[in-house]
Amino acid sequence: MVTEDVRATADDIADMEIRGAATIARAAADALESQATDSDADSPAAFRAELRAAARHLRDTRPTAVSLPNALRYVLGNTDGETVAALRASVTDAADAFRQQLDRAQDDLGAIGANRLRDGDTVMTHCHSTDALACVKAALDDGKHIEAVVKETRPRKQGHITADQLREWGVPVTLIVDNAGRRYLDAVDHVLVGADSIAADGSVINKIGTSMLAVVARERGVPVMVAAQTLKLHPDTLTGNTVEIEMRDETEVLAAADRHQLGAPDVENPAFDVTPPRYVDAIVTERGQFPPESIVTLMRELYGDGTTEPWAE
Ligand code: RUB
CATH class of the missing domain: 3.40.50.10470 (Translation initiation factor eif-2b; domain 2)
Structure with missing residues (x-):
């Protein structure tokens, strides 16, 4: 099930309460992390299916900023584990790494x-x-x-x-x-x-x-x-x-x-x-x-x- 938090983030992106390509990407990574944290899936397959559904829901908000699917791709691509607990931890790690990368990239391009x-x-x-x-x-x-x-x-x-x-x-x-x-x-x-x-x-x-x-x-x-x-x-x-x-x-x-x-x-x-x-x-x-x-x-x-x-x- 897609969580309330993910739905709220998706609505905010669609309504432009959350806007701008980099900010949307960050919000998408945060939302996937909250989906993982709040999930009560009882099997790795169910957990992964929920995460994919959450990503689709976020993806369907605004079509032009590619940072949104790129963020979803990054987090889903780094989700790994044999158990729900391991998968959950990997989503948190991926979202964290993504946020750090985003901040570092902005600092580095700013200097250039x-x-x-x-x-x-x-x-x-x-x-x-x-x-x-x-x-x-x-x-x-x-x-x-x-x-x-x-x-x-x-x-x-x-x-x-x-x-x-x-x-x-x-x-x-x-x-x-x-x-x-x-x-x-x-x-x-x-x-x-x-x-x-x-x-x-x-x-x-x-x-x-x-x-x-x-x-x-x-x-x-x-x-x-x-x-x-x-x-x-x-x-x-x-x-x-x-x-x-x-x-x-x-x-x-x-x-x-x-x-x-x-x-x-x-x-x-x-x-x-x-x-x-x-x-x-x-x-x-x-x-x-x-x-x-x-x-x-x-x-x-x-x-x-x-x-x-x-x-x-
Ligand atoms: C925002 C916009 C911004 C880019 C880049 O459009 O066009 O120039 O998203 O922003 P909207 P950033 O307000 O419709 O989202 O550099 O912050 O990623």
């Missing part, structure tokens, strides 16, 4: 990303990415002065979370509406964003509006830096699969009252878009920085030629 930021630079951000913010934090810790132009990021305004975090770190922040992006590009040194998934050809899948920003940044000659730990590499794209773009509810765009007034137009609300590799200058990971076209080498090294679905029934 910080090398691209010079004292006095201004970055333009889109959405809220903990990987991208790790680069700014590391630059600040190096004693550099960094300023930020923060795009609001409609419809859910994750830019406010970014602005709050940066202000807390003492970074001067200018918040702008998304449509002001091009106007302010002349005042910035880097576009700095995160990623939900990176495809084998180096395409970057991130919050809707990232691709428009990247194209305009290229036109203005501003480099685009994507901060993405290797957990964001999408192994299925090695075999030609595309990344599913999540379509969210129209009420995020148009409140019911406005909808009534406007005569109920059709609304589409894609949460993410795809930025082609030619508009990206560097993908910064914990393993170093890569031109997008060469990320496939790292992807093959880490994920081989495809993936398994250890949660399958």
Whole structure:
């Protein structure tokens, strides 16, 4: 049986109470651990079946951030034992190792990303990415002065979370509406964003509006830096699969009252878009920085030629 805790985490991911690719991955590992801890399965087979069901339930929440299935794969792939007690302990160990890896990867990529930021630079951000913010934090810790132009990021305004975090770190922040992006590009040194998934050809899948920003940044000659730990590499794209773009509810765009007034137009609300590799200058990971076209080498090294679905029934 899938536990209440797992169901609550899945609901929070679907409702975006828990959001952002790395945070979702951590929550998924935590949820599998709680499933293992709370399970009253009386055989190893029953325990494993429950764990797979929990993983499927978590997997079905949001489709675009590959960090979610990658986290589930990591924990299930490291679950081992002949008894329920041994299996339970192995899930806890795997979840623990996963969390440590996540933290270390973010620290390491932050240090690498910080090398691209010079004292006095201004970055333009889109959405809220903990990987991208790790680069700014590391630059600040190096004693550099960094300023930020923060795009609001409609419809859910994750830019406010970014602005709050940066202000807390003492970074001067200018918040702008998304449509002001091009106007302010002349005042910035880097576009700095995160990623939900990176495809084998180096395409970057991130919050809707990232691709428009990247194209305009290229036109203005501003480099685009994507901060993405290797957990964001999408192994299925090695075999030609595309990344599913999540379509969210129209009420995020148009409140019911406005909808009534406007005569109920059709609304589409894609949460993410795809930025082609030619508009990206560097993908910064914990393993170093890569031109997008060469990320496939790292992807093959880490994920081989495809993936398994250890949660399958
Ligand atoms: C969040 C988003 C972030 C990436 C990377 O979208 O697009 O840029 O998830 O975040 P949403 P992180 O708000 O719809 O989840 O670097 O924290 O993994």
